[in-house]
Amino acid sequence: MMESFFKDNEEWIRVWFSSKFGGNTKSIELKRYILIDRNSGEFFGLFQAESSKYGKI
Amino acid sequence: MGKFDFTNIFIDENNLFVNIVEKYFGIARSDWKFGLICNKKLYPHDINRIAEEFSSKLRIKLKFYHTTSTTVTNFAYNIYINSTLLNLIFNKVLKILRKEIINYGIFEDFCKGFIMKDLLGDGNININKDLTSMDIVLSEEEQQSQKDIKNILAKFNINSNIYLNKLDISTKFDSCMWFLENDLFIGHVNNRNKFLKYISHNFFYKY
Numbered sequence: 405m406m407e408s409f410f411k412d413n414e415e416w417i418r419v420w421f422s423s424k425f426g427g428n429t430k431s432i433e434l435k436r437y438i439l440i441d442r443n444s445g446e447f448f449g450l451f452q453a454e455s456s457k458y459g460k461i
Numbered sequence: 462m463g464k465f466d467f468t469n470i471f472i473d474e475n476n477l478f479v480n481i482v483e484k485y486f487g488i489a490r491s492d493w494k495f496g497l498i499c500n501k502k503l504y505p506h507d508i509n510r511i512a513e514e515f516s517s518k519l520r521i522k523l524k525f526y527h528t529t530s531t532t533v534t535n536f537a538y539n540i541y542i543n544s545t546l547l548n549l550i551f552n553k554v555l556k557i558l559r560k561e562i563i564n565y566g567i568f569e570d571f572c573k574g575f576i577m578k579d580l581l582g583d584g585n586i587n588i589n590k591d592l593t594s595m596d597i598v599l600s601e602e603e604q605q606s607q608k609d610i611k612n613i614l615a616k617f618n619i620n621s622n623i624y625l626n627k628l629d630i631s632t633k634f635d636s637c638m639w640f641l642e643n644d645l646f647i648g649h650v651n652n653r654n655k656f657l658k659y660i661s662h663n664f665f666y667k668y
Contacts, residue, residue: 432546432550446477446481447578448555449581452579453583
């Protein structure tokens with residue numbers, strides 16, 4: 405589930421997720437839009453190389 | 462289960478990662494924790510010193526663990542946020558961007574940043590003794606990732622070939638100049654030196 409909201413004149417999203425087995429759901433908040441530039445490219449390059457890859461949505 | 466994490470031996474790359482996550486996605490610095498993966502030869506007082514230095518530079522609270530590993534030469538930093546959801550979201554976004562970004566000409570800077578940092582993390586350079594041959598190799602096990610990265614490189618007219626769990630990347634003059642312009646392996650002293658040695662020996666001449 406996801407809902408959008410405004411904080412400091414910027415659009416954010418709040419996301420919930422629960423596994424099929426139920427249990428506690430935790431929400432997280434993220435900025436709704438990101439710049440696609442060299443910095444975000446570098447972030448995803450680092451993420452590609454050095455972060456854990458789990459499961460699927 | 463899962464967590465959103467990043468493991469790297471360079472403080473600056475960890476700092477960059479945390480800064481971008483904070484600025485671009487709005488995730489607070491205070492949400493991060495970190496650990497150290499250490500070679501068993503390291504003494505406890507060294508581990509404490511390394512952890513304090515890292516904590517002070519990145520302004521991440523000193524709430525760390527350490528584990529020993531025989532595959533780590535010295536030590537590596539492991540920063541993480543305990544959130545399976547965050548991991549799933551970033552993995553999903555990564556897959557979409559990696560596949561779709563090549564269809565949009567205006568996002569070349571993103572692609573350059575992506576390739577340079579992916580190579581910094583998982584790339585390696587081999588040169589022979591007389592400096593006449595160089596291999597730029599990217600380790601990548603996942604097949605879809607291999608295809609996407611090959612396509613991104615092709616966007617810049619750089620050929621690459623997939624062999625099992627790696628990409629062998631072109632070292633032709635044009636490719637090397639593109640990598641030079643885009644700061645290949647800056648931050649990785651050993652690979653950067655090998656790269657500069659090769660291009661200065663093969664592509665620059667003294668009169």
